[in-house]
Amino acid sequence: MPELPELNPVIHGKLRLALLSLLAGVEEAEFTWLRAQTGSTDGNLGAQLLKLEEVGYVVADKKFVQRKPQTTYRLTETGRSALTDYVRALKQLLGASINA
Amino acid sequence: MPEEMTSQDLKERLALIETMIAEGRKQTQSWGWTFLLWGIAYYVAIFWAAWGQPLTIVGQNYIAWPITMITAIAVTVAIAVRRTPQPGTKIGRALGSLWSCMGISLFLLSAALGSSGRIEAHTFVAIVAAFLGFANGASGTILRWKAQIASAVVWWITSVLACFVSLSQLTTVFLAAIFLCQIVFGIYAMTLDARRSRPTGEVHA
Numbered sequence: 001m002p003e004l005p006e007l008n009p010v011i012h013g014k015l016r017l018a019l020l021s022l023l024a025g026v027e028e029a030e031f032t033w034l035r036a037q038t039g040s041t042d043g044n045l046g047a048q049l050l051k052l053e054e055v056g057y058v059v060a061d062k063k064f065v066q067r068k069p070q071t072t073y074r075l076t077e078t079g080r081s082a083l084t085d086y087v088r089a090l091k092q093l094l095g096a097s098i099n100a
Numbered sequence: 101m102p103e104e105m106t107s108q109d110l111k112e113r114l115a116l117i118e119t120m121i122a123e124g125r126k127q128t129q130s131w132g133w134t135f136l137l138w139g140i141a142y143y144v145a146i147f148w149a150a151w152g153q154p155l156t157i158v159g160q161n162y163i164a165w166p167i168t169m170i171t172a173i174a175v176t177v178a179i180a181v182r183r184t185p186q187p188g189t190k191i192g193r194a195l196g197s198l199w200s201c202m203g204i205s206l207f208l209l210s211a212a213l214g215s216s217g218r219i220e221a222h223t224f225v226a227i228v229a230a231f232l233g234f235a236n237g238a239s240g241t242i243l244r245w246k247a248q249i250a251s252a253v254v255w256w257i258t259s260v261l262a263c264f265v266s267l268s269q270l271t272t273v274f275l276a277a278i279f280l281c282q283i284v285f286g287i288y289a290m291t292l293d294a295r296r297s298r299p300t301g302e303v304h305a
Contacts, residue, residue: 007105014113014116017113017116017117017120018116018120021116021117021118021119021120021121022120022121022123024120024121025120025121025122025123025189026187026188026189027187027188027189027190027193028187028188029187029188030187033186033187037120037123066181083117087114087117090110090113090114091114093105093110094107094110094111094114097106097107097110098107
Protein backbone atom coordinates (compact mmCIF):
# COMPACT_ATOMS: atom_id res chain seq x y z
CA MET A 1 0.00 0.00 0.00
CA PRO A 2 1.54 3.38 -0.99
CA GLU A 3 2.50 5.74 1.82
CA LEU A 4 0.09 8.63 2.31
CA PRO A 5 1.55 12.14 1.89
CA GLU A 6 2.07 14.59 4.73
CA LEU A 7 0.21 17.88 4.45
CA ASN A 8 2.46 20.96 4.56
CA PRO A 9 1.76 22.47 8.03
CA VAL A 10 2.60 26.01 6.87
CA ILE A 11 -0.12 25.94 4.22
CA HIS A 12 -2.57 23.87 6.24
CA GLY A 13 -3.90 26.80 8.31
CA LYS A 14 -7.15 27.94 6.68
CA LEU A 15 -6.23 31.62 6.43
CA ARG A 16 -2.76 30.91 5.03
CA LEU A 17 -4.29 28.48 2.56
CA ALA A 18 -6.86 31.11 1.52
CA LEU A 19 -4.12 33.74 1.12
CA LEU A 20 -1.94 31.52 -1.07
CA SER A 21 -4.97 30.54 -3.16
CA LEU A 22 -6.02 34.17 -3.60
CA LEU A 23 -2.50 35.16 -4.61
CA ALA A 24 -2.37 32.23 -7.06
CA GLY A 25 -5.16 33.87 -9.06
CA VAL A 26 -3.58 37.33 -9.35
CA GLU A 27 -0.19 38.81 -10.19
CA GLU A 28 -0.07 40.79 -6.96
CA ALA A 29 -2.53 42.05 -4.36
CA GLU A 30 -2.66 44.71 -1.72
CA PHE A 31 -3.05 44.04 1.99
CA THR A 32 -6.42 45.82 2.03
CA TRP A 33 -7.77 43.63 -0.78
CA LEU A 34 -6.61 40.45 0.93
CA ARG A 35 -8.24 41.65 4.14
CA ALA A 36 -11.53 42.34 2.33
CA GLN A 37 -11.51 38.94 0.61
CA THR A 38 -10.75 36.95 3.76
CA GLY A 39 -12.66 39.09 6.26
CA SER A 40 -9.68 38.78 8.59
CA THR A 41 -8.42 41.31 11.14
CA ASP A 42 -5.31 43.40 10.42
CA GLY A 43 -3.32 41.69 13.16
CA ASN A 44 -4.15 38.12 12.20
CA LEU A 45 -3.70 38.78 8.49
CA GLY A 46 -0.35 40.53 9.07
CA ALA A 47 0.89 37.63 11.23
CA GLN A 48 -0.10 34.96 8.69
CA LEU A 49 1.39 36.90 5.79
CA LEU A 50 4.62 37.36 7.75
CA LYS A 51 4.81 33.61 8.31
CA LEU A 52 4.32 32.98 4.58
CA GLU A 53 6.96 35.62 3.83
CA GLU A 54 9.44 34.01 6.25
CA VAL A 55 9.22 30.65 4.49
CA GLY A 56 9.57 32.33 1.10
CA TYR A 57 6.07 31.59 -0.19
CA VAL A 58 5.18 35.27 -0.70
CA VAL A 59 7.15 38.47 -1.16
CA ALA A 60 6.01 41.85 0.12
CA ASP A 61 6.63 45.17 -1.57
CA LYS A 62 6.19 48.20 0.67
CA LYS A 63 5.81 51.66 -0.84
CA PHE A 64 4.03 54.98 -0.36
CA VAL A 65 1.17 55.95 -2.67
CA GLN A 66 -0.16 59.48 -2.17
CA ARG A 67 1.74 59.62 1.14
CA LYS A 68 -0.07 56.51 2.42
CA PRO A 69 1.80 53.24 3.08
CA GLN A 70 0.84 50.45 0.70
CA THR A 71 1.98 46.83 0.99
CA THR A 72 1.61 44.56 -1.99
CA TYR A 73 2.04 40.77 -1.85
CA ARG A 74 3.01 38.38 -4.61
CA LEU A 75 3.20 34.58 -4.67
CA THR A 76 6.72 33.27 -5.32
CA GLU A 77 7.56 30.25 -7.46
CA THR A 78 8.33 28.35 -4.23
CA GLY A 79 4.89 29.31 -2.89
CA ARG A 80 3.13 28.26 -6.09
CA SER A 81 4.96 24.97 -6.10
CA ALA A 82 4.14 24.38 -2.40
CA LEU A 83 0.47 25.10 -3.05
CA THR A 84 0.45 22.71 -6.02
CA ASP A 85 2.06 19.99 -3.89
CA TYR A 86 -0.47 20.65 -1.12
CA VAL A 87 -3.41 20.28 -3.54
CA ARG A 88 -1.88 17.09 -4.93
CA ALA A 89 -1.47 15.69 -1.39
CA LEU A 90 -5.04 16.69 -0.47
CA LYS A 91 -6.43 14.89 -3.52
CA GLN A 92 -4.36 11.83 -2.75
CA LEU A 93 -5.62 11.78 0.84
CA LEU A 94 -9.18 12.29 -0.33
CA GLY A 95 -8.79 9.41 -2.79
CA ALA A 96 -7.43 7.23 0.00
CA SER A 97 -10.36 8.13 2.28
CA ILE A 98 -12.85 7.20 -0.46
CA ASN A 99 -11.12 3.88 -1.10
CA ALA A 100 -10.77 3.07 2.61
CA MET B 101 -4.29 10.33 6.39
CA PRO B 102 -3.89 12.29 9.67
CA GLU B 103 -6.41 11.06 12.21
CA GLU B 104 -7.86 14.52 12.85
CA MET B 105 -8.58 15.09 9.16
CA THR B 106 -11.88 13.74 7.95
CA SER B 107 -12.94 13.39 4.36
CA GLN B 108 -15.18 16.41 4.92
CA ASP B 109 -12.19 18.51 6.13
CA LEU B 110 -10.25 17.60 3.00
CA LYS B 111 -13.18 18.49 0.74
CA GLU B 112 -13.65 21.80 2.55
CA ARG B 113 -10.02 22.70 2.01
CA LEU B 114 -10.18 21.85 -1.67
CA ALA B 115 -13.37 23.94 -1.98
CA LEU B 116 -11.66 26.83 -0.17
CA ILE B 117 -8.73 26.73 -2.61
CA GLU B 118 -11.07 26.69 -5.62
CA THR B 119 -13.20 29.55 -4.26
CA MET B 120 -10.23 31.74 -3.44
CA ILE B 121 -8.47 31.20 -6.76
CA ALA B 122 -11.73 32.02 -8.58
CA GLU B 123 -12.18 35.10 -6.35
CA GLY B 124 -8.74 36.37 -7.29
CA ARG B 125 -9.24 35.77 -10.99
CA LYS B 126 -12.70 37.33 -11.02
CA GLN B 127 -12.65 40.61 -12.89
CA THR B 128 -13.31 42.75 -9.85
CA GLN B 129 -12.52 46.12 -11.29
CA SER B 130 -15.56 48.27 -11.90
CA TRP B 131 -15.29 50.52 -14.90
CA GLY B 132 -18.98 50.94 -15.84
CA TRP B 133 -18.88 54.52 -14.57
CA THR B 134 -16.26 55.50 -17.16
CA PHE B 135 -18.65 54.67 -20.02
CA LEU B 136 -21.32 56.89 -18.48
CA LEU B 137 -18.85 59.67 -17.72
CA TRP B 138 -17.45 59.69 -21.26
CA GLY B 139 -20.93 59.49 -22.77
CA ILE B 140 -21.88 62.63 -20.86
CA ALA B 141 -18.56 64.23 -21.88
CA TYR B 142 -19.27 63.58 -25.58
CA TYR B 143 -22.74 65.12 -25.23
CA VAL B 144 -21.32 68.18 -23.43
CA ALA B 145 -18.65 68.63 -26.13
CA ILE B 146 -21.15 68.28 -29.00
CA PHE B 147 -23.73 70.68 -27.54
CA TRP B 148 -21.10 73.17 -26.37
CA ALA B 149 -19.35 73.16 -29.75
CA ALA B 150 -22.65 73.89 -31.50
CA TRP B 151 -23.95 76.39 -28.94
CA GLY B 152 -26.34 78.87 -30.60
CA GLN B 153 -25.99 77.20 -33.98
CA PRO B 154 -27.53 74.20 -35.74
CA LEU B 155 -26.36 71.01 -34.05
CA THR B 156 -23.31 69.52 -35.77
CA ILE B 157 -20.56 67.30 -34.38
CA VAL B 158 -17.53 69.55 -34.69
CA GLY B 159 -19.32 72.91 -34.38
CA GLN B 160 -17.80 76.38 -34.52
CA ASN B 161 -16.61 76.56 -30.93
CA TYR B 162 -13.19 74.97 -31.36
CA ILE B 163 -12.24 74.95 -27.69
CA ALA B 164 -15.29 72.86 -26.69
CA TRP B 165 -13.89 69.44 -27.63
CA PRO B 166 -10.33 69.83 -26.29
CA ILE B 167 -11.46 71.37 -22.98
CA THR B 168 -14.21 68.78 -22.44
CA MET B 169 -11.91 65.87 -23.32
CA ILE B 170 -9.06 67.10 -21.09
CA THR B 171 -11.55 67.63 -18.24
CA ALA B 172 -12.97 64.11 -18.78
CA ILE B 173 -9.44 62.63 -18.67
CA ALA B 174 -8.69 64.54 -15.44
CA VAL B 175 -11.97 63.43 -13.82
CA THR B 176 -11.41 59.79 -14.90
CA VAL B 177 -7.88 59.75 -13.43
CA ALA B 178 -9.02 61.49 -10.21
CA ILE B 179 -11.86 59.00 -9.62
CA ALA B 180 -9.72 55.97 -10.56
CA VAL B 181 -6.96 56.98 -8.13
CA ARG B 182 -9.42 57.36 -5.25
CA ARG B 183 -11.10 54.00 -5.76
CA THR B 184 -10.24 50.92 -3.67
CA PRO B 185 -7.13 49.31 -5.14
CA GLN B 186 -7.70 46.02 -6.92
CA PRO B 187 -5.22 43.18 -7.41
CA GLY B 188 -3.13 43.12 -10.55
CA THR B 189 -4.21 40.48 -13.04
CA LYS B 190 -3.07 39.78 -16.58
CA ILE B 191 -6.58 40.49 -17.90
CA GLY B 192 -6.72 43.76 -15.97
CA ARG B 193 -3.36 44.83 -17.38
CA ALA B 194 -4.41 43.82 -20.92
CA LEU B 195 -7.65 45.81 -20.69
CA GLY B 196 -5.95 48.79 -19.05
CA SER B 197 -3.27 49.00 -21.71
CA LEU B 198 -5.82 48.52 -24.49
CA TRP B 199 -8.07 51.37 -23.35
CA SER B 200 -5.27 53.76 -22.40
CA CYS B 201 -3.44 53.25 -25.72
CA MET B 202 -6.71 53.70 -27.60
CA GLY B 203 -7.38 56.89 -25.64
CA ILE B 204 -3.90 58.31 -26.28
CA SER B 205 -4.11 57.51 -30.03
CA LEU B 206 -7.56 59.04 -30.35
CA PHE B 207 -6.62 62.13 -28.36
CA LEU B 208 -3.40 62.78 -30.31
CA LEU B 209 -5.08 62.22 -33.68
CA SER B 210 -8.08 64.43 -32.83
CA ALA B 211 -5.84 67.16 -31.41
CA ALA B 212 -3.62 67.10 -34.50
CA LEU B 213 -6.58 67.15 -36.90
CA GLY B 214 -8.24 69.93 -34.91
CA SER B 215 -5.19 72.16 -34.64
CA SER B 216 -4.29 71.70 -38.32
CA GLY B 217 -7.82 72.68 -39.36
CA ARG B 218 -8.19 69.45 -41.31
CA ILE B 219 -10.95 68.06 -39.15
CA GLU B 220 -14.33 67.37 -40.75
CA ALA B 221 -17.43 66.02 -39.03
CA HIS B 222 -17.87 62.82 -41.11
CA THR B 223 -14.21 61.83 -40.86
CA PHE B 224 -14.12 62.71 -37.17
CA VAL B 225 -17.14 60.52 -36.32
CA ALA B 226 -15.86 57.67 -38.52
CA ILE B 227 -12.49 57.73 -36.71
CA VAL B 228 -13.93 58.04 -33.19
CA ALA B 229 -16.50 55.28 -33.83
CA ALA B 230 -13.89 52.97 -35.38
CA PHE B 231 -11.55 53.44 -32.41
CA LEU B 232 -14.37 52.82 -29.93
CA GLY B 233 -15.52 49.78 -31.92
CA PHE B 234 -11.98 48.41 -31.86
CA ALA B 235 -11.54 48.92 -28.08
CA ASN B 236 -15.00 47.61 -27.15
CA GLY B 237 -14.63 44.66 -29.52
CA ALA B 238 -11.24 43.65 -28.14
CA SER B 239 -12.35 44.22 -24.55
CA GLY B 240 -15.59 42.27 -25.05
CA THR B 241 -13.68 39.39 -26.66
CA ILE B 242 -11.15 39.23 -23.79
CA LEU B 243 -13.95 39.28 -21.21
CA ARG B 244 -16.29 37.09 -23.33
CA TRP B 245 -18.94 39.74 -22.72
CA LYS B 246 -21.62 39.72 -25.41
CA ALA B 247 -23.08 43.09 -24.36
CA GLN B 248 -19.76 44.81 -24.99
CA ILE B 249 -19.29 43.04 -28.32
CA ALA B 250 -22.78 44.27 -29.27
CA SER B 251 -21.64 47.74 -28.29
CA ALA B 252 -18.62 47.34 -30.59
CA VAL B 253 -20.91 46.33 -33.46
CA VAL B 254 -22.97 49.52 -32.96
CA TRP B 255 -19.76 51.59 -33.13
CA TRP B 256 -18.58 49.79 -36.26
CA ILE B 257 -21.94 50.40 -37.95
CA THR B 258 -21.73 54.06 -36.90
CA SER B 259 -18.23 54.30 -38.35
CA VAL B 260 -19.37 52.96 -41.74
CA LEU B 261 -22.58 55.03 -41.78
CA ALA B 262 -20.60 58.18 -40.99
CA CYS B 263 -18.97 57.93 -44.41
CA PHE B 264 -22.29 57.93 -46.29
CA VAL B 265 -24.94 59.96 -44.45
CA SER B 266 -25.73 63.70 -44.55
CA LEU B 267 -24.50 66.07 -41.82
CA SER B 268 -27.86 66.16 -40.02
CA GLN B 269 -28.18 62.37 -40.22
CA LEU B 270 -24.60 62.07 -38.97
CA THR B 271 -25.47 64.04 -35.82
CA THR B 272 -28.47 61.80 -35.14
CA VAL B 273 -26.47 58.61 -35.73
CA PHE B 274 -23.57 59.75 -33.49
CA LEU B 275 -25.85 60.93 -30.66
CA ALA B 276 -27.79 57.65 -30.81
CA ALA B 277 -24.58 55.57 -30.73
CA ILE B 278 -23.29 57.54 -27.75
CA PHE B 279 -26.61 57.05 -25.96
CA LEU B 280 -26.65 53.29 -26.57
CA CYS B 281 -22.97 52.43 -26.18
CA GLN B 282 -21.95 54.91 -23.48
CA ILE B 283 -25.00 55.95 -21.45
CA VAL B 284 -27.15 52.78 -21.60
CA PHE B 285 -24.17 50.39 -21.62
CA GLY B 286 -22.51 52.37 -18.80
CA ILE B 287 -25.62 52.16 -16.59
CA TYR B 288 -25.97 48.44 -17.39
CA ALA B 289 -22.29 47.81 -16.50
CA MET B 290 -22.65 49.80 -13.27
CA THR B 291 -25.71 47.74 -12.31
CA LEU B 292 -23.72 44.54 -12.88
CA ASP B 293 -20.79 45.95 -10.86
CA ALA B 294 -23.10 46.75 -7.95
CA ARG B 295 -24.60 43.24 -7.98
CA ARG B 296 -21.15 41.64 -8.19
CA SER B 297 -19.51 43.55 -5.34
CA ARG B 298 -21.02 41.43 -2.58
CA PRO B 299 -18.62 40.71 0.29
CA THR B 300 -17.19 37.18 0.55
CA GLY B 301 -17.26 35.01 3.65
CA GLU B 302 -14.72 35.28 6.46
CA VAL B 303 -11.76 32.92 6.66
CA HIS B 304 -10.12 32.33 10.01
CA ALA B 305 -6.68 30.95 10.72
